[in-house]
Amino acid sequence: MYGAILGDMIGSPYEFDRGAKTKDFPFFDKGATYTDDSVMTIAVAEALMRACGMKVIDDEKATKDLLVDMMHKWGRKYPNSGYGGRFRTWLHNNEREPYNSWGNGSAMRVAAAGWLFDDLETTRRIARWTSEVTHNHPEGVKGAEATAAAIWLARHGSSKEEIRDLVIKVFGYDLSRTCDEIRPGYHHVESCQETVPEAITAFLEGSDFEDVIRTAVSLGGDCDTLTCIAGSIAEAFYGVPDELKAECEKRLPDDMAEMLRKFYGRIE
Numbered sequence: 001m002y003g004a005i006l007g008d009m010i011g012s013p014y015e016f017d018r019g020a021k022t023k024d025f026p027f028f029d030k031g032a033t034y035t036d037d038s039v040m041t042i043a044v045a046e047a048l049m050r051a052c053g054m055k056v057i058d059d060e061k062a063t064k065d066l067l068v069d070m071m072h073k074w075g076r077k078y079p080n081s082g083y084g085g086r087f088r089t090w091l092h093n094n095e096r097e098p099y100n101s102w103g104n105g106s107a108m109r110v111a112a113a114g115w116l117f118d119d120l121e122t123t124r125r126i127a128r129w130t131s132e133v134t135h136n137h138p139e140g141v142k143g144a145e146a147t148a149a150a151i152w153l154a155r156h157g158s159s160k161e162e163i164r165d166l167v168i169k170v171f172g173y174d175l176s177r178t179c180d181e182i183r184p185g186y187h188h189v190e191s192c193q194e195t196v197p198e199a200i201t202a203f204l205e206g207s208d209f210e211d212v213i214r215t216a217v218s219l220g221g222d223c224d225t226l227t228c229i230a231g232s233i234a235e236a237f238y239g240v241p242d243e244l245k246a247e248c249e250k251r252l253p254d255d256m257a258e259m260l261r262k263f264y265g266r267i268e
Helices: 002-014 036-053 060-077 085-092 111-115 120-132 138-155 160-171 179-185 196-205 209-219 223-238 242-250 254-267
Strands: none
Touching: 002 036, 002 209, 002 223, 002 242, 036 060, 036 111, 036 120, 036 223, 036 254, 060 085, 060 120, 111 120, 111 138, 111 223, 111 254, 120 138, 138 160, 138 196, 138 223, 160 196, 179 196, 179 209, 196 209, 196 223, 209 223, 242 254
């Protein structure tokens, strides 16, 4: 959660190909702020915590209803956070049906699913549900499942090679390119299929939490979301330094910071 939100904040000034495609940049640029990625990460976390607390987490309809409710709640509370056009319509029209999106929004908000459950099968199932309430296209679902699976594996001590192998074998993502090969031609794109593999590659190449963030930002593209995804996996693998956690909370509204602390109170 910290990793996802920090990735969102740190990547936000460089979205829409506004960065110089370098790892050498101010870690918290003056424009660094939370966006829809963080708002929806918090929304999913609250929904899943409520589902667990109400003991309905195995009930697909009940859990999906909570997910929709919390996305509506948080999204309408922070309406100007940079939502994509179709999601904004879904949000403000109070819609409850999915719209077959393969956008990377499903992967950016899924971090909580990677932390709350004891087994990979449950993690993938819940990640799938968090996607399907809006992003029910197979690519949207795959992006959420792959991200949550990588987080689960990382926090259970899997090596980067094991994480890479599972992502390739189970989800079919091409992870053969290095970041140096991706970077020159990479551009702003909001699909899971052209964001999640690049984010996972940035994680695989990074040497610590900060280096993963810098590597992800250096790729460009939909930089806040790509770095959000990479950061969510990096946290599970490396942890997040305390000073960055403090900086993260300082830059969030009080209610979002409180929900973040509540989440860690549950998993620690």
